[in-house]
Amino acid sequence: xxxxxxxxxxxxxxLATSLAHLALRCGLPGYARALFDEMxxxxxxxxxxxxxxxxxxxxxxxxLALLRRMVESGVAPNGYTLSGGLLACAGVGQGALAAxxxxxxxxxxxxxYGPVDSVxxxxxxxxxxxxxxxxxxxxxxxxxxxxxxxxxxxxIVDACGELALLKQGMQVHARVLGxxxxxxxxxxxxLLDMYAKCGRGHLEDALEFIxxxxxxxxxAAWSALLNSCRIYGDAKLGQLAASRLLELDPENHSNWVAxxxxxxxxxxxxxxxx
Numbered sequence: 001x002x003x004x005x006x007x008x009x010x011x012x013x014x015l016a017t018s019l020a021h022l023a024l025r026c027g028l029p030g031y032a033r034a035l036f037d038e039m040x041x042x043x044x045x046x047x048x049x050x051x052x053x054x055x056x057x058x059x060x061x062x063x064l065a066l067l068r069r070m071v072e073s074g075v076a077p078n079g080y081t082l083s084g085g086l087l088a089c090a091g092v093g094q095g096a097l098a099a100x101x102x103x104x105x106x107x108x109x110x111x112x113y114g115p116v117d118s119v120x121x122x123x124x125x126x127x128x129x130x131x132x133x134x135x136x137x138x139x140x141x142x143x144x145x146x147x148x149x150x151x152x153x154x155x156i157v158d159a160c161g162e163l164a165l166l167k168q169g170m171q172v173h174a175r176v177l178g179x180x181x182x183x184x185x186x187x188x189x190x191l192l193d194m195y196a197k198c199g200r201g202h203l204e205d206a207l208e209f210i211x212x213x214x215x216x217x218x219x220a221a222w223s224a225l226l227n228s229c230r231i232y233g234d235a236k237l238g239q240l241a242a243s244r245l246l247e248l249d250p251e252n253h254s255n256w257v258a259x260x261x262x263x264x265x266x267x268x269x270x271x272x273x274x
Contacts, residue, residue: 001035013039017046024053029062044075052084060091064099079120082107086120100128131159135168148175150184157187161194166205169194177221188224195228203234207241219248
């Protein structure tokens with residue numbers, strides 16, 4: 001910074017923005033804001049860098065305050081700016097629900113003029129603490145043909161689990177498989193949690209859904225069912241799931257262990273050692 005001052009380059013918006021970003025990364029938010037306030041011209045990039053930087057550093061209230069200042073100054077936020085604001089709202093919690101809805105309104109308005117970046121849609125989903133609203137937002141994403149990523153699917157699966165909506169959860173699971181996110185660790189964990197929360201009052205339904213899929217059942221689907229059988233003690237259905245896993249992935253030794261464990265849990269030692 002001292003060198004830039006000496007060279008007369010401190011007025012450069014790009015350099016000042018980079019310095020402010022560095023100051024935030026170093027845990028110096030006051031220094032960053034001082035650099036920002038000294039800028040002769042603050043564009044959308046400068047505002048966005050400061051807003052998202054504060055949000056990522058856990059300074060959620062300051063991030064939202066900066067977003068308000070930006071709007072009041074007449075600079076229109078872009079998708080990345082709104083994403084930072086949504087991250088701040090999620091950090092504050094229910095106290096920032098009004099601000100989150102305001103940002104969501106801006107996102108909806110932006111979507112009227114073209115596709116919205118998935119990072120913004122994910123921010124809206126993550127900000128909402130209400131599972132019902134999350135389901136509605138996901139439905140809007142689908143109807144607007146916004147391509148969901150793994151993070152979106154994980155959030156919506158969590159919402160289905162919170163509401164114990166097995167049918168909707170299975171529909172999302174089918175989309176996960178079709179989109180190729182079944183190998184995503186975060187998504188798989190969310191699916192397992194969702195099936196567990198929906199109760200054992202649904203394992204047979206899960207089996208029927210998996211077997212009725214119009215495409216070959218994936219390893220992830222049977223793994224999710226097997227884990228739920230373990231949780232709720234359904235040895236018979238768990239044995240079926242383990243057998244199907246073995247058929248799909250015979251080279252995976254853990255599938256042999258899972259099948260053997262199921263036989264052992266039923267006292268069928270002859271089958272265990274076959």
